[in-house]
Amino acid sequence: MIEKIKETFQESIDPDQIKLAPPPQKEMGDICAPVGFLLTKTLKKNPFEIVSLLAEKMSSVSEFKDVQPAKPGYVNFFYSESFIEESVKEILENEKALDFNPIEKTFFLEYVSANPTGPLHIGHGRWAALGDSAARLLKKIGYKVYQEFYVNDAGNQVENLKKTVEALKSGKPVPEDGYHGEYVQDALKSELEPQAFFLEEQKKTLEKFRCAFDSFYSEKSLHESGAIEKAIRLLKEKGVLYEQEGALWFRSTDYGDDKDRVLIKSDGNYTYFAPDIAYHLTKIERGGDELIDILGADHHGYVKRITAAVSALSEKKVKLDILIGQLVNLFRNGDPVRMSKRSGEIITLDEVMDEIGVDALRYILVSKKHTQTVDFDLEEVKKQSKDNPVFYIQYAFARIHSIKKNIEEKDYQPEINFKNLEESERQLLLFMLRFKDEVYKSALNFDPQILAAYLFDLASLFHQFYEKNRVIDQGNPVKYRLAIIETVSKVLEEGLSLLGMAAPKRM
RNA sequence: GCGCCAAUAGCUCAGUUGGAUAGAGCAACAGCCUUCUAAGCUGUGGGUCAGAGGUUCAAAUCCUCUUUGGCGUACCA
Numbered sequence: 001m002i003e004k005i006k007e008t009f010q011e012s013i014d015p016d017q018i019k020l021a022p023p024p025q026k027e028m029g030d031i032c033a034p035v036g037f038l039l040t041k042t043l044k045k046n047p048f049e050i051v052s053l054l055a056e057k058m059s060s061v062s063e064f065k066d067v068q069p070a071k072p073g074y075v076n077f078f079y080s081e082s083f084i085e086e087s088v089k090e091i092l093e094n095e096k097a098l099d100f101n102p103i104e105k106t107f108f109l110e111y112v113s114a115n116p117t118g119p120l121h122i123g124h125g126r127w128a129a130l131g132d133s134a135a136r137l138l139k140k141i142g143y144k145v146y147q148e149f150y151v152n153d154a155g156n157q158v159e160n161l162k163k164t165v166e167a168l169k170s171g172k173p174v175p176e177d178g179y180h181g182e183y184v185q186d187a188l189k190s191e192l193e194p195q196a197f198f199l200e201e202q203k204k205t206l207e208k209f210r211c212a213f214d215s216f217y218s219e220k221s222l223h224e225s226g227a228i229e230k231a232i233r234l235l236k237e238k239g240v241l242y243e244q245e246g247a248l249w250f251r252s253t254d255y256g257d258d259k260d261r262v263l264i265k266s267d268g269n270y271t272y273f274a275p276d277i278a279y280h281l282t283k284i285e286r287g288g289d290e291l292i293d294i295l296g297a298d299h300h301g302y303v304k305r306i307t308a309a310v311s312a313l314s315e316k317k318v319k320l321d322i323l324i325g326q327l328v329n330l331f332r333n334g335d336p337v338r339m340s341k342r343s344g345e346i347i348t349l350d351e352v353m354d355e356i357g358v359d360a361l362r363y364i365l366v367s368k369k370h371t372q373t374v375d376f377d378l379e380e381v382k383k384q385s386k387d388n389p390v391f392y393i394q395y396a397f398a399r400i401h402s403i404k405k406n407i408e409e410k411d412y413q414p415e416i417n418f419k420n421l422e423e424s425e426r427q428l429l430l431f432m433l434r435f436k437d438e439v440y441k442s443a444l445n446f447d448p449q450i451l452a453a454y455l456f457d458l459a460s461l462f463h464q465f466y467e468k469n470r471v472i473d474q475g476n477p478v479k480y481r482l483a484i485i486e487t488v489s490k491v492l493e494e495g496l497s498l499l500g501m502a503a504p505k506r507m
Numbered sequence: 508g509c510g511c512c513a514a515u516a517g518c519u520c521a522g523u524u525g526g527a528u529a530g531a532g533c534a535a536c537a538g539c540c541u542u543c544u545a546a547g548c549u550g551u552g553g554g555u556c557a558g559a560g561g562u563u564c565a566a567a568u569c570c571u572c573u574u575u576g577g578c579g580u581a582c583c584a
Contacts, residue, residue, distance in 0.1 A: 024527055034526045037564060047564075072564075074527070115584080155584050247582050258510075258580085265582040272584045300511055301579040326512065327577075368520065371512065373577065375519080389532070391546050403543045445523060453521060456531080467539095467548045474542085507546070 026423075029068065029076030030430050036073020047073030079430065081418050087433050088487055089416050098436060098494055099140075106144040108288030109135055112206070113150040116199040117161045118183055119348040122328045122376065125209065127294045128349075129365040129500070130325060130448065132211040134292075136498045137443035137451065146288065147213050149206075150279060151199060154220040155272060158195045161187075165194045181346055205350050209358060210500045217282075222275045231278035231313070232263060240312050250277075255308030277309045284310070284318050291320040292446065297373075300324045323446055325370045331377040347378070356381055356388075359501045363390035366499060367452040389456050393496070394504055396459040396466075400489045401505035403471050407482075414486050415479035424468050425484060428461045432491050439498065448499055455495045462488050 023032040035054065036047030051069040058067045058075065065080040090097045111131030114124050135145045152158070164178035165187055174180055186201075187194040199216070206213065222228055232248070235241050240251045246266035250273075253260055263274045283291055291310065295302065303322045310320040329336060330347055353361055355378065364381070367389065368374050381388075404412070418429065435454070442450035471481045493503045 019524090019526085021526080024529095028527080032527090034565095037526080040564075070527075072527070152584070157584055245582085249582095262582045267582080269582090271582065297512065297578055299579085303511080324512070329577090369523095372520080373513075380519090388546090392532090395544080395546050399544060399547085406543055441523075447523080449521085450523075453531090456521095460531085463547055464549095466543080470543070472543045477543095507544080 023074075023076060026427060028070065029066075030079045032070070032074050032076045034074050036069075036075070051075050081421070084421075084426075084429050084433070085416050085418050088418070088429060088483060091432070091487055091490060092414070092416070092483065098490070100142040100436075100440075103142040104144075105289045106146060106287055107135075107138055107290050107292055108283045108286070109138075109145055109147050109292045109294075110150055110283075111147070111294035112202075112211075113152070114202060115152045115155075115157045116195040116202065117157050117179060118181060118198055119346070119350065120202050120205050121346060121349055122330050122352055123296060123325075125349045125352065125361065126328050126365045126370075126374070127296065127325050128206060128209055128211050129362045130323070130370055130446075131294050132209075133362075133366050133448035133451075133499050134294075134443070134446045135212075136500065137439065137448060138446075140498055141440055141443045146215075146286075147211075148283075149213050149216045151216050151218050151220075153195050153199070153218050154223055154275065161194050161198075183346065183348075205348075205353075208353060209349065209362070217279065219275050219279070222278045222282075227278040227282060228270060228274050231281045232274065234281070235263075235277070235309075235312060238312060250305075250309065250312075252305050252308035252312075255311045257304040257308045261305050273305060273309075276306060277313070280306065280310050280320075281313050284314050288318065291318060292323065293320065294323045294325055297324055297326045321446070323370060326373040328365075328374045328376050331375060332379055352378065359394070360388050360390045362500050363388070363393075363452060366448045367456075369447070369449050390501065391507070392463075393455050393459040393492070394502070395507055396462045397489065397492045397496070397503045398505060398507040399462075399466060400485045400492075403485060406472060407477050411477050412482065413477075413479055414482035416483045417480045422469060424461070424465045425481070428458075428465045428488065429484065431458055431461050432487055435491050435495070439495075451495060451498060455492065455499075458488070458492065458495070462492075 018033055018035055018038075020031055020033050023029050036051035039045075039050050040047055048069060048071065051073050055067045055069040055075050058064065058077070061067075063080060063083040064077050066078040068076045068078075070076050109131060111127045112120070112124050114120055120128075131147065135147050138145045160175070160177050161179055161184075163175050164184055167174050167178065168184065168188060184194075187197045190197040192200065203216070232241070235250060240254060241263070242249050242251060247262045248264040249260045250263050251260050261273055262271050263277070264270055280291065293306070303324070307320050307322065310318060332347075356364075360381075364376075365374075418425075421429070438451055438454040442448060442454075465484070469478075469481060471478055471485060496503045
């Protein structure tokens, strides 16, 4: 529908400059375009004159029953009933109405990537919820997405963990730089090596959290396969490495970094950075057209160097987006809970999931912009669970199916006839026509929050509709309202699934 | 010191590429269940968009400076 408006404007304006938005008040129209300001100079007319002309031109388009110019320089559109009917018919009768065309491009999405030295915590949960929902959204709009967890199973952290476990087994005190949390005890019971044990635990947690990783990529395997040497050789060929004071450096400042970085230390060992470069090289080699890394804010100092490395390796052809997720500060009754694995206390992601449920947790973690730090009080969330937005949305879905349950199958005959809509019905239907646009915007911004907010607003409009209008009136189903609730049901179900949430028919 | 991210109602947060009178939820107060699930709906009160300049028809949004907070700044991982 946006395209049609753009086409009409095209003769006089660059279509990319046209923006559409819902007007501040519904009396003003169904959708509006602040377009009068764009041409004041070229046409030498004031904004309102321009807008008046355009409104007249547009009024013949069948999608609209009315098009009006507005004060400073807006055009306000009112959709025709037949347009709404056509659109709803498409959603209800075409299985693929909410699908997008496939695009030949693969996103390589890396997220969580926790050290295998303990259980996942709430911060990991945030990247998990964000990454998994972003993946679902990108797939929805037609991209291929490969989701991967990078396992840091080769560094000092793992060595320290092993030392800790050995010390515990032989009854010795835990080393200074070891792990002091009680959870380490769990690894003693397992026959697996401790890092393998914790990786398995993390996989179970992620599965429970409904994250579908395509693979878990081992850092150790990079050392064993010679991938690191290969990456360094490649960089050497490109002439971006040099030796100084016995160490091998990458001239990352050529690609926007603040300082050059060491790859091989003067003692001959790799820095952490070296295998990470090799890892990103494998993503490019494995067909990633565009890479996305989701990192916690405590690693943001890493952004420039890894971006530099990907630029150097791919000759700037592969784009790397790094999403910096701000941290989650966990509280209990107002007191901060420490989340360091080295300190004693840790609240695991598993525990939080058990307390408030997967649906609620996923929604909470995704309903806030990832650029915002989240203060998360466990007791508060438990208290509020009844007022939690996720229940509000799911309740809308449950109400619809409760209505359907009360109707005999032979009487269930939705009819798309919207000639005499109540205002609440009209608003609800128009809002649903925005669904695909919202999904698209949400996906391309890697921001599930946009969809989460949309679903909340949709639920709100449905509840209003439900209060004002009877679907079953005096025992008789109102056919056109069946078409409305059927559409809401379809959109809600689709939207919830994109956030990895259930759509329960009964609550 | 330098860098990244933030600051919007009492609290938690929207406001996405600059658009009309800045919005929800919670909390507070006042109403709505003989009819499809009240986990719902309706109404009231609540704001120096951290502060100061600037850019333009138009700024919570973009630029500069200041203040406050989180994080980072290793030949650690």
